[in-house]
Amino acid sequence: MEEVSGTVLIGESFDPVRGRVVVDEGRIEAVEETDTDSTDIVLPAFVNAHTHLGDSVAKDAAVGLSLDEAVAPPDSLKHRRLTAADRDELVSAMRRTLRLMRRTGTVATLDFRESGPPGARALRDAAAGVGVDPFIFGSDDPSVLDVADGYGASGANDDDFAAERAACEERGAPFAIHAGEPDATDIHPALDLDPDLLVHMVHAEEDHLERVAEASVPVAVCPRANAVLDVGKAPIRELLDHTTVALGTDNVMLNPPSMFREMADAEMRFDVTTEEVLRMATTAGAEIAGLDCGVIEPGRRAALLVLDGDSDNLAGSVDPVRAVVRRATALDVERVVG
Structure with a gap:
């Protein structure tokens, strides 16, 4: 069991939620809204x-x-x-x-x-x-x-x-x-x-x-x-x-x-x-x-991209979706899951 925490871009609308993604054997077990100290941005790979x-x-x-x-x-x-x-x-x-x-x-x-x-x-x-x-x-x-x-x-x-x-x-x-x-x-x-x-x-x-x-x-x-x-x-x-x-x-x-x-x-x-x-x-x-990824929701393959939201590039961004699309670069990638 693995947890990936931060601002999670959930579902097909990419709603930003502070919480965590629970991963079990390569699949998303749960997406939970909860307090977290993580500054990461978690999105579908x-x-x-x-x-x-x-x-x-x-x-x-x-x-x-x-x-x-x-x-x-x-x-x-x-x-x-x-x-x-x-x-x-x-x-x-x-x-x-x-x-x-x-x-x-x-x-x-x-x-x-x-x-x-x-x-x-x-x-x-x-x-x-x-x-x-x-x-x-x-x-x-x-x-x-x-x-x-x-x-x-x-x-x-x-x-x-x-x-x-x-x-x-x-x-x-x-x-x-x-x-x-x-x-x-x-x-x-x-x-x-x-x-x-x-x-x-x-x-x-x-x-x-x-x-x-x-x-x-x-x-x-x-x-x-x-x-x-x-x-x-x-x-x-x-x-x-x-x-x-x-x-x-x-x-x-x-x-x-x-x-x-x-x-x-x-x-x-x-x-x-x-x-x-x-x-x-x-x-x-x-x-x-026909791939079972591309969306963060329970039951899907846990193919996740984790960005450092506190990088020199992304720190201070207000809108996480806009930060990902317009501002993020390869240097902001913390890890790729799945």
Whole structure:
């Protein structure tokens, strides 16, 4: 039995309560309001809703490049770097990134993994013992579903992906696809595939939003990556008004996978509340992947992020949710539980 005390951000509304979380065998036994001397802030650990961890072998390679030059298959700089990397180099680079994610409060990531079954196996090996669970959207061939948790398509303009979608349907595995990143032309074709997750939706328009709402398709947005590649700003407010929206950091070659940076960027540049941003970084990603975390409530997995509320950075903050979203950094992390 373990107790984690301080200001606890409870439930999906992140109500701040002075008290403690009682943890038993990795699960939340109880959340109790009680007097405590602890100045810590306790919140759900992050779920990063979209990464490309293979890009760990190509850090900073995309600086100054267009979207197609940087990441488009099969001839972009990213894919040339992936092809050139041997397996040991790839696994080591991804493990380093996963360790960084763990230290900065992330316990799960929804990753689009290139290179078919060997690529998915490499990520499984990289994640072993690190404390970050990868939900792998594999690629290249339906057989990747023997190893991966679902299929991740590059975009409906790249292929029709009918066989991959059918394989997911047959196995009960989720099908995710990039859509609306460079422009809107692939959004309707992506929606025609009845996806379980859309990524980016930078150029989503009203007719797209109506279809998303009708089919209840969640969306992962990646504001910082969109800014680096200069593809535009996703209509996050409108997306939130129509569906579940989760936050991801996208390509490791573009930005470090810091949910702190992603939250601060989203809260400052978009028409969203701090509670909505924190939900995008925790609850929403867990919900999309069917993970039993992302919310602090009895019965859930005890995946918790503990911040030092008396750090030189956070001391004196009045609103703990705003402090987490706008101000907190990796230096404020005291520990990650679960």
